[in-house]
Amino acid sequence: MNDNKILIVDGMALLFRAYFAQSYSSRRLEDGTPTNAIYGFIQYLFDAVNTFNPTHVLCCWDMGSKTFRTELYSDYKANRPDAPEDLVPQFSLVKDIVAALQIPNIGIEGYEADDCIGTVSQKMSKYGHVYILTGDQDMLQLVTERIHVVIMKKGRSNYAVYDLDFLKEDKGIHPFQVVEMKGLTGDTSDNYPGVKGIGEKTALKLLAEYNSIDGILHNLENLPKSVKAKIEADLDMLHLSRTLARIHTDVPVECSLEECSWEVNLDTATTLFEKYRLTSLLKMIG
Structure with a gap:
């Protein structure tokens, strides 16, 4: 079978x-x-x-x-x-x-x-x-x-x-983190923005340290001030982008x-x- x-x-x-x-x-x-x-x-x-x-x-x-x-x-x-x-x-x-x-x-x-x-x-x-x-x-x-x-x-x-x-070798992420990445960075081809000012490099670093968007949000106080400010300013779009990305x-x-x-x-x-x-x-x- x-x-x-x-x-x-x-x-x-x-x-x-x-x-x-x-x-x-x-x-x-x-x-x-x-x-x-x-x-x-x-x-x-x-x-x-x-x-x-x-x-x-x-x-x-x-x-x-x-x-x-x-x-x-x-x-x-x-x-x-x-x-x-x-x-x-x-x-x-x-x-x-x-x-x-x-x-x-x-x-x-x-x-x-x-x-x-x-x-x-x-x-x-x-x-x-x-x-x-x-x-x-x-x-x-x-x-x-x-x-x-x-x-x-x-x-x-x-x-x-x-x-x-x-x-993992090619992209540096696990399958579930594909969605987390899209939530953070958005997707230009599908026309949703993610968090303004967060690019792939920053998103990869955040996910390597905190595993997921939920993990990142639970550790906002530990983030660099500029990254924390960007996420807080775009919190609704962060969640929406992750929802749009999920198959x-x-x-x-x-x-x-x-x-x-x-x-x-x-x-x-x-x-x-x-x-x-x-x-x-x-x-x-x-």
């Missing part, structure tokens, strides 16, 4: 990465529908399958920009530009391709793909080792002895695979191990891959 290797794909992370890597490509269908991002997405997916040899694969997606986080903080991700016009029609098409490969598409309105990934990864880790394929460093908070986060680096088949040891692992999504078994029906896949002019990619798994 524990020999299972479950690959959980961060769908949007892969699709956006594929789009920008393939932006030079004019790959389109006869009706003009662009397919460059889909082509790159499938390449990345098959590269990962060939690298990690999973027994099971599933894919998680964002289901719109409105989530419980935007309700908590209206500026959350407000700095993000709209998706490129020629990427938009590929959102639904790529899910059709994923489904043709008999990979479950998982997403739920009101939550981010991160929360679905967090929930499913914990459930699936009972059955084997989980590998989360993403470009999102926030996922590092999910690392356990049985959950590994695979960060895609520049180029194809170039990964940093984080387990507990490598996370929920109790989202109401279901996916059984059997549903995500990696067994491609080449006949079914070939029909759809021919329709979208992607058949050259099937040889990567054939």
